[in-house]
Amino acid sequence: MxxxxxxxxxxxxxxxxxxxxxxxxxxxxxxxxxxxxxxxxxxxxxxxxxxxxxxxxxxxxxxxxxxxxxxxxxxxxxxxxxxxxxxxxxxxxxxxxxxxxxxxxxxxxxxxxxxxxxxxxxxxxxxxxxxxxxxxxxxxxxxxxxxxxxxxxxxxxxxxxxxxxxxxxxxxxxxxxxxxxxxxxxxxxxxxxxxxxxxxxxxxxxYYADGLIDYVKFLSHGKESIHPTVVDMEAHAPDQGMGLEIAMQWNSSYTSSVYTFANTINTQEGGTHEEGFRAALTNTVNRWGENWGLIKKKEDR
CATH class of the missing domain: 3.30.565.10 (Histidine kinase-like ATPase, C-terminal domain)
Structure with a gap:
């Protein structure tokens, strides 16, 4: 059906x-x-x-x-x-x-x-x-x-x-x-x-004026946040009919909670959009850590 x-x-x-x-x-x-x-x-x-x-x-x-x-x-x-x-x-x-x-x-x-x-x-x-x-x-x-x-x-x-x-x-x-x-x-x-x-x-x-930012705050309620503000990014490509919005915040817990949606539909089983986000986030954090000396560069490991 x-x-x-x-x-x-x-x-x-x-x-x-x-x-x-x-x-x-x-x-x-x-x-x-x-x-x-x-x-x-x-x-x-x-x-x-x-x-x-x-x-x-x-x-x-x-x-x-x-x-x-x-x-x-x-x-x-x-x-x-x-x-x-x-x-x-x-x-x-x-x-x-x-x-x-x-x-x-x-x-x-x-x-x-x-x-x-x-x-x-x-x-x-x-x-x-x-x-x-x-x-x-x-x-x-x-x-x-x-x-x-x-x-x-x-x-x-x-x-x-x-x-x-x-x-x-x-x-x-x-x-x-x-x-x-x-x-x-x-x-x-x-x-x-x-x-x-x-x-x-x-x-x-x-009613949520800030959308995903409010969602992250709702999900993080009762948890100890590592940083006070929610990281939020939004981009649109009208010529391709596509748009993207991301909101995230780190906390002191040991488990991650990732919620992804496509056209407002919850994609509980993930997909290429979630895999791409995880890969890009990991790469960005690693490069930032290396540039600031918080993570050893590959050649120094």
Missing amino acids: YIGSTGERGLHHLVYEIVDNSVDEALAGYCDEISIELLDDGGIRVADNGRGIPVKEHPVEKVPTVTLVLTVLHAGGKFGNGGYKVSGGLHGVGSSVVNALSEKLVVEVKRDGYHFRQEFHLGDPVTELERLGALAPGDKTGTIITFYPSKDIFETTRFSYDTLANRFREMAFLNKGLTIIVDDRRSEAAPEGTEEEADEITHNEF
Whole structure:
């Protein structure tokens, strides 16, 4: 399967795929806030303040573009000349896969001056794309997707708030300036009292102005740092469509913690980007040590 499993890991992957689309909007410079809500009956709602998925009729398929994105593989905005320069997720198939695995999915789009809505069941449209009404002055554009994974497909449809919060905290670190809000609105999560009390307990808002620098500080909390400031480097090559950012800090522990990401996706098994970084860092430190007389040169060893 595209999401890896029908267990808890695959279930949570559905949320990551929808949020990844909103993060793509943020990376393209059109979105600065994403909210994720856990709902009763195993539902999830993801909202962003991006441009909104296009709703005009597709020139070839003759259906609204939003319908195409949610029903056809590789119909997303990640391929071709109009695609995102940087994107994560399943490369254009994520939304349609989530739709196909959900007993109910509702998409709401605010763009072009109107509010649109369409409902699906296991990937098939239940309603046509409806134009609900005009946006009021000051209303923001964006996309809202609410979905309920199929109980017949997944072993469980109970989402872990902590799993999602930890994932989206990391995502906020990787996208400096982006606000990600995670709320647990399930009635079972509410203690005795009012809904407001529950919101205070189950609400997290992640925002990191310094991105990876804040991430390193978070990871180094409670450890004795060798130097007070975080070493941070960033470089971009627009002509090649590539960019690189590194943040690091040495501490007094004997084990290293290296986290690498490609297009905001955690590459837990490493890769050539991590191997190249380790080799370059080792070479740089050795040369610096030799130049300052802290390490014997090769000819003197």
